[in-house]
Amino acid sequence: MPLTVPAHGPEAAARLASMSDVTASDGSLRRFLHGLPGVDAVGLEGRAATLGTRSIKTTAKAYAIDLAISMIDLTTLEGADTPGKVRALCAKGVHPDPLDRSTPKVAAICVYPDMVKVAKESLGDSGVKVASVATAFPAGRAALPVKLADVADAVAAGADEVDMVIDRGAFLAGHYLKVYDEIRAVKEACRRPDSTSAHLKVIFETGELSTYDNIRRASWLGMLAGADFIKTSTGKVAVNATPPNTLILLEAVRDFRETVGVQVGVKPAGGIRTTKDAIKFLVLVNETVGEDWLSNDWFRFGASSLLNDLLMQRQKLSTGRYSGPDYVTVD
Template sequence: MQVTPSLAPPDSAALLGVGSSQTDLRRFLHSLPGVDQVGAEARVAALGTRSIKTTAKAYAIDLAIRMVDLTTLEGSDTPGKVAALCAKARRPDPTDNSAPSVAAVCVYNDLVGIARQHLAGSEVRVAAVATAFPSGRASRSVRLLDTSEAVAAGADEIDMVIDRGAFLSGAYSKVFDDVVAVKAACGTAHLKVILETGELQTYDNVRRASWLAMLAGADFIKTSTGKIAPAATLPVTLVMLEAVRDFRAATGRIIGVKPAGGIRTTKDAIKYLVLVNETVGDDWLTPALFRFGASSLLNDLLLQRQKLSTGHYSGPDYVTLD
């Protein structure tokens, strides 16, 4: 089956018969079944013991590299750092032509132009965090302007944050309307909605936030900003993948998932890939539908890749510092 992430039909909520009013959203989200916390954690622990070796490992490493959103979101980011990151995104391992490019470079709004310029002529996409990242604490007009400026500067993908305060206080329609408005401001750019699961307290909230974002038109749901600990975890990603699976069953729409933050080793990344394969199937094992938001992960992937291709262990002196 050909799978491409669909542009959000504005009526996906309507398709399910869910209105966008506060009452309708609340009734729907609170009717979702609760998450079995112990079961979810046991499930990811069991899947985490899968042994992925030799050719399967080589495949997984290359796939994971292609799924990386190479990210730099520091106050100290400079045009030079973004240029270096773009060079690395295009050609992660200068000593080995066969290493694939990453999926995207993820930067702040004001550095989108620089990234665009340095990625010209490559397949690597430019993602921008917008909507008053990472807190989301700004008025809707400011957040929309943030978004439209990033799109105008050439961003292919927008990573927005939801207003966790509104979500936690039960103002679901505000969050819904935010996402709908930002989606409209994105135009053709893909919209990733960051739930910031580290602030949502429970898996039930993660499930509700996932559904809320998908109903409002998200193309991707993303775990975290990377600024809050805990960031991405396997159980949270499992809950989100289940939401994506169920959403597809209910609406036919296919939504991507992006765990971000705290994924640093190849072993971790492979655990996520196993989780994807076992939860939503291999339709999702593509950079179009699953991404890793990471910076140091890429270096570890490259080290493991070098180990497989040369037969001896590589070291941090053989990859870039950041």
């Protein structure tokens, strides 16, 4: 299938057209992905560790906390989710600290497809988006028509964003064109009759991809197929977002924009629970891709518990007192 990624302007369109041979066949796609530079694991982990030691204080820390809050996809993905729980989460997303209305809103509320309508109605015109996982999340073990029906259901209910999971089995078996075509099909299913489209986040489940080289290949594969965001993890496995695997995604989106002129967002998800963790990731963004990605249009945190720690640290900065966990709601 030829490359048909939406381009950002005529120059990007021309660059993408020049790469159309890459996705013409399974063989050409494999040659391209395996021709990407190998990842220096020691260098990658060393850089991530070094950047993680940066000290952020006072005014810069306050800015980073507010920025991180604004980047959160506040998430509930449990079998016991109820409409009431989703409504409460939406209320928290719009006003994270009811006693301080200067607190930023989160970027989105992330739910299963059957809760999209509830979230959409609860959020109203708040500006907080509704994200929905789909494609048989989290394992992705379903036939393509079932996955596409899952996406269509979420989009019809009003989802602004769709978080899909790739077929890791196909990817690890080297069936790259199958994964590419599936992402393209999901991208098409994100379109609405009015010609608008839900943004597509493509989840790689980096903890299951075994090697850093595979994470880099998956990143390029997702972007070539039209991902609006590339995302580390579902949050449902043992190894989720880490600074090294997120650094690979950041390097990939930087190189992709330099190559074809299209900017793609990044979303680390799972295991990011503290303000200190979030700031480490923001430093990675600033030092790897720069200010262009330092907004919730281009960087998100997939998290459920991170917001509470950010709120407690925010209150400590403003009052000088640490309020403790009773200050925030338990989701």
